[in-house]
Amino acid sequence: MEQRYFGPTKREVAVIGQGTWYIEDGNRKTVIAGLRRGLDLGATHIDTAEMYGSGAAEEIVGEAIAGRRNEVFLVSKVLPSNASRRGTIAACERSLAHLKTDHLDCYLLHWSGSFPLEETIAAFEQLQSQGKIMSWGVSNFDVSELEEVRSVAGEGRLVCNQVLYHLKERAIEHGVLPWCERYGVAVVAYSPFGHDDFPRPGSSGGRVLQEIADAHGATPRQVALRFLIRRPSLFTIPKASNAEHAAENAGAGELRLTEAEVARIDGAFPRGPKPRSLPML
Numbered sequence: 536m537e538q539r540y541f542g543p544t545k546r547e548v549a550v551i552g553q554g555t556w557y558i559e560d561g562n563r564k565t566v567i568a569g570l571r572r573g574l575d576l577g578a579t580h581i582d583t584a585e586m587y588g589s590g591a592a593e594e595i596v597g598e599a600i601a602g603r604r605n606e607v608f609l610v611s612k613v614l615p616s617n618a619s620r621r622g623t624i625a626a627c628e629r630s631l632a633h634l635k636t637d638h639l640d641c642y643l644l645h646w647s648g649s650f651p652l653e654e655t656i657a658a659f660e661q662l663q664s665q666g667k668i669m670s671w672g673v674s675n676f677d678v679s680e681l682e683e684v685r686s687v688a689g690e691g692r693l694v695c696n697q698v699l700y701h702l703k704e705r706a707i708e709h710g711v712l713p714w715c716e717r718y719g720v721a722v723v724a725y726s727p728f729g730h731d732d733f734p735r736p737g738s739s740g741g742r743v744l745q746e747i748a749d750a751h752g753a754t755p756r757q758v759a760l761r762f763l764i765r766r767p768s769l770f771t772i773p774k775a776s777n778a779e780h781a782a783e784n785a786g787a788g789e790l791r792l793t794e795a796e797v798a799r800i801d802g803a804f805p806r807g808p809k810p811r812s813l814p815m816l
């Protein structure tokens with residue numbers, strides 16, 4: 536599995552990780568076997584959140600990583616509705632208890648909400664100084680929100696922005712991705728298969744993925760994942776509910792695409808126009 540420095544941290548992290556949204560809906564044993572198979576294959580970045588199953592996903596992750604905590608780059612998220620200074624600290628304590636661990640490798644604000652960022656960031660800094668989190672980041676932040684983080688926290692504190700990014704949704708390439716690259720912030724692509732909207736085999740884009748996959752003895756999903764991590768700032772966290780899917784996804788960590796193949800995928804799934812800026816209110 537290829538690893539890269541995760542933003543400004545000194546930590547190398549697997550380019551392909553594992554998501555956990557809705558894992559509580561699957562068969563518990565099968566899901567845990569899937570997460571463990573992913574770990575065996577180096578997909579050691581595990582992403583969860585207090586929101587997922589209201590703590591149920593974190594509990595399953597806790598069971599899956601029992602005895603293997605040191606292998607894992609463990610990420611969880613605080614809900615914006617809990618992200619006051621005290622609320623963030625309490626939410627983190629709950630997540631640690633669910634996950635049966637004493638620290639997170641990275642703790643994220645799930646999306647921006649109504650509590651002032653100063654409060655959430657002060658809580659993150661306190662948690663980090665206590666060793667309960669090793670780093671912190673955000674999720675679903677646009678460029679103006681990222682600028683606000685920079686003005687509150689200074690440079691080098693924010694380590695990642697976890698954002699929607701898949702073949703049919705490339706809007707981050709217009710602003711968020713360049714901003715993160717300029718400031719050395721890791722970009723974690725969530726819903727890399729469009730949640731449940733992967734290009735169908737018979738579609739024109741699906742055929743392109745299949746042809747490239749055939750040339751490498753790989754699968755279309757592996758090709759898609761590799762495209763999404765084609766820049767050094769990028770990571771991704773596909774969710775799988777069983778060992779077969781987890782193994783297929785982790786296999787993308789070994790695949791390498793040529794420049795011509797990347798260009799072909801780029802053409803088959805164009806990033807689309809820059810979103811028009813919102814009218815002044």
Ligand SMILES: NC(=O)c1ccc[n+]([C@@H]2O[C@H](COP(=O)([O-])OP(=O)(O)OC[C@H]3O[C@@H](n4cnc5c(N)ncnc54)[C@H](OP(=O)(O)O)[C@@H]3O)[C@@H](O)[C@H]2O)c1
Nearest residue numbers: 554555556674725726727728729730773774775776780783
């Ligand atoms: N920060 C945020 O706001 C946010 C939002 C959304 C997601 N996320 C994170 O990103 C993770 C991934 O996103 P996602 O869960 O929305 O969707 P996703 O990873 O794009 O897609 C998951 C779907 O793909 C299927 N799948 C996975 N691997 C497969 C394979 N090898 N072959 C066939 N099907 C496969 C899964 O089926 P099975 O379950 O049957 O394996 C599931 O139906 C989440 O789990 C979560 O951790 C974060």
